[in-house]
Amino acid sequence: MGERKRILFVVNPISGGKKKTAFNKQVLEVLDLEKFDPTFKITDHPNHAYELGKLAIIEGYDAVVAVGGDGTINELGSAILGTGMPLGIIPEGSGNGLALYLGIPLNESAAIRRINRFESVEVDTGEVNGRNFFNIAGLGFDASVSDHFATENIRGPMGYLRSVVNVLAKYKPSDYQLIIDGKTYTREAFMISVANSPQYGNNAYIAPQASITDGILDVCIVHKFPLYLLPKMVFHLFTKSADQSDYVEIIPGKEIVILRDKKGPVHVDGEPVEMGERLEVSIKHKSLKIIC
Structure with missing residues (x-):
């Protein structure tokens, strides 16, 4: 038997509103302990997962x-990006x-x-x-919703x-200029999502054709x-047909x-971040390894 692989489990105790008190016990029951040596750390402040990821590389x-x-x-992935650590x-x-797109079970x-x-x-x-994103970054309506949802x-x-309804009541579309691979577009948009993977989550697909391995981002303009x-x-x-709507343009x-x-x-993978008038977005092809 070779040496066991050391795995660090970084647990966010409040994500999804679910308690995770029995999680460690479950890992010890299900994980192959002949192959793996697990360690558990719990996050207790913003950016803690990022800090723990950086530490995991050093350790x-x-x-x-x-x-x-x-x-x-997002935090943990950003910490290990480009290191080859899965x-x-x-x-x-x-x-x-991201998990739904990659077929990782929710169980x-x-x-x-x-x-x-x-x-x-x-x-x-x-x-x-x-700022790195692995799933979707967006501005306009959905970013305002994320901002509201955070509170x-x-x-x-x-x-x-509830956040959607509150924001929708007073939301106004905005004017944008987009330069995509050197070509300029001027649009009035309700929102713009830049999609690496096809869906926000909960099987809501904004960019049904997006792929996380094709080296391309899908710019989804909702008019x-x-x-x-x-x-x-x-x-x-919810029917993977956003690209067929007359009000959705994907470039x-x-x-x-x-x-x-x-x-x-x-919003960067659902987390609201305050940014300026100019947004520069790019893609790093095959820069992260995900176990799936």
């Missing part, structure tokens, strides 16, 4: 595992967009069993103004829905639409500049 771990949602994955995912978030035990196989895929990662005391789908069509727009999201690109008239929130 010579063989892999790190994000036990949380897209925010935890990232495992135990999906515990509200949306779990805890099944997700832990995936780690036993220790097979990984190299995926692309995006960057907006120096919402109800987590999960109900809290998110202003009459409010009575909102149910139809939502239907498109593929690798180097993207988005200019807007004022600074505001940009």
Whole structure:
């Protein structure tokens, strides 16, 4: 028997509104302890997962595992990006967009069993103004919703829905100039999403054709639409047909500049970040290994 692989499980105790008190016990029951030597660390402040990921590299771990949602994955993935260290995912978030796309089971035990196989895929990662994203970055309506949701005391789908309704009541579309691989577009848009993977989470697909391994980002421009069509727009999201809507335009690109008239929130894998009028977005092809 060779030496056991050292794996660090980084647990976000509050993601997805689920308690994770029995998680360590479950890992010890399901993980192949002849092959792996697990360590557990719990995050207790913003950016803690990032700090623990950086430490894991120094301490010579063989892999790190994000036990949380897209925010935890983003922090831990950003810490190990380009190092060749594989990232495992135990999906515990509200949306779990990346895990759903990669076919990682939402069931805890099944997700832990995936780690036993220790097979990984190299995926692309995006960057907006120096911030990494693995799933989707966006501005406009969905960024305003993320900003509102961050202050919402109800987590999960109900809290998110409440944020959508609150923001929708007073939201106005904005003017944008986009330069995508050198070509300029001027658009009035309800929102713009730059998608590395096809879905936000909860099987809501904004860019049905997006692939996380093709070296291309899908710029999804949602045009202003009459409010009575909102149910139809939502239907498109959940039937993988957003690209067939008259109000959705998708332009593929690798180097993207988005200019807007004022600074505001940009959501990076669902987390709101305040950014300026100029957004520079790029893709790093096959820059992260994910165990799946």
